[in-house]
Amino acid sequence: MSENLIVPTMAEMLAQGKQPEVLFWVGCAGSFDDRAKKITKAFVQILNRSNVSFAVLGTEESCTGDPAKRAGNEFLFQMQAMMNIEVLNAYEAKKIVTACPHCFNTLKNEYPELGGKYEVIHHTEFLKSLLDDGRLTIEGGQFKGKRITFHDPCYLGRANNVYEAPRELILKLDAELVEMKRSKANGLCCGAGGAQMFKDAEAGNKEINIERTEDALETKPEIIAAGCPFCNTMMTDGIKNKEKEGDVKVMDIAELIANAQDL
């Protein structure tokens, strides 16, 4: 990292009497997982470069409750939701961006009924709007002509019908976007959703992430693009299992954009 990241918190903003344009919901993976932290930083670099006024909750952020809800623990989910909503509403948050489709889905769809009504967007949609508004410019750079396939996260794609924003960003890199046989609404899960990330799989004859990695490898990609920290982990593990880590990289869309800009 060549530059220092500027990451204001909502508390600091409030102290200065300011309200950021957008609240960046980092999420648990983005905060703690070593691989996902890189995605977080890449996204912040782009935000800094594009002079986006944003802030994070920092230590006031807590799990959205998504994995608890999908595991069936509605109590824990709603406890988390109510606590987070209290914090978000106290800061009068209006617009939230997140790099995790699970946080995105939960904040966007399940919080409103519990009193948390915000405009919630996924970071790929946000990056696309920065491009459209001319606040961010990218040239293909090192990704020009590279074969990139995009793995649709279930909670971004099927769950919320966001298919185009990440693809348009890849095309902006002058890369060759190649689709897997199962993509968009027919995309195959990476195997992490529904709290599977935190447990062993039931007995079967294959791991789901291996099945999905094979889909991706069939397209002979140089890069597998992801839009979810959990998908990223699953696909990275799949690539390692196939001993392809020398040939194929798994990268988040935010990392692609940040690297293209050579930030």
Next chain:
Amino acid sequence: MSYLDNILFAILLIFGFGYFYGSVKKIRRNINLGTAVNRYDNPKARWANMAMIALGQSRMIKRPIAGLLHVIVYLGFIIINIELLEIIIDGLFGTHRIFAFLGTTYDVLIASFEILAALVLIAVFAFWSRRNVIKLKRFVSSDLKGWPKNDGNYILYFEVVLMTLFLLMNASDLHLQNVPGGFSHYIKAGFFPVSQFIEPIFNGLSNELVMVLYEVFWWLHIAGILIFMNYLYFSKHLHILLAFPNTYFADLHPQGQFDNLESVTKEVKLMMDPSADPFAAAPVDENAAPAKFGASDVQDLNWVQLLNAYTCTECGRCTSVCPANITGKKLSPRKIMMDTRDRLEEVGKNIDVNKGIFVPDNKSLLNDYITPEELWACTSCNACVEECPVNISPLSIIMDMRRYLVMEQSAAPMPVNAMMSNIENNGAPWQYNQQDRLNWKNEN
């Protein structure tokens, strides 16, 4: 003509529809065993959804071969049933081809019925081959062992018999229409693009014999239709009727949005209310059912989920796209729906024999039909929901049953319990301190 025929026909009709009415009542009663859920909002979007998905078959055609074949049989079903109206009027009033006065319109109608009937026969043959010769994976999976497999074939045989009788009926009629100088009441009416090729088989038979054959075909055809209608309740084939209400009452929220349990919201709000008196007696609510979180049996599911179960026609598209099933796990979304229906039928029969009251039978949907192993294999990816051609959600049942396992039985797998206690203790699914959430900012 004596009135015996007409009376016999009326009795057949009354018996056929009467028995069917009984089945419909049973289905309604069973579906209403489910809990309440409001799906009467937003009628405009609901009609639109039904028009697209049930009437328009928009999801069927996502798989082009099966989709095209299905559209043929579906159109055949809808359009040929117009003919049923004429058959019923003719039967009740002893008329013959009462709509013949429509002239050219009648010719067009009969011709399209015939062409569709022939296409249906071809499509049904293709369907049969897919099940019995090509043996597509989703039709030979373990979900379909026994009755479901036979049921699938019986429905196809029914359709072959009905379409054949329809064409034979027309062919014998045409034969009598062609008798030089006319024969009895067999007036010239209709255009028969298909049965004209069958008609020659009656050559050499006496006109009287052909007339008897016509009567036999006519009666068997209408009797067959009534039998088939009554077979629906005992088969997977109810979707031809229930696809319409099922798509109308479907969950129209984004697929990622799972419902927030209201009963939990109340408790959580109370817990988080600093002014609540922790020692106060719980407020008495006359209407409150004993609190149970999640679902362990069919009565805990909502009525739309039970409607889903009756609507499922066991096509298996859900299971064929399920990541857990593809990789050899026990979970099959189709089986979730079949189990739910089987258990609901069992509960319904229990109520029937016990004079309207369900007598506990020491069984439940959970464990006796659906095992926790199946439930825990789900990734909640929504592939099954996306794939279902009639808006069934196996996922919502899986989630409600997980809720029961976790909130009523504390029976989550160990690592899931660890994840949940981490969230409870430090606000993340892993054991990291919440105070370290912003550390990434200064790490290299």
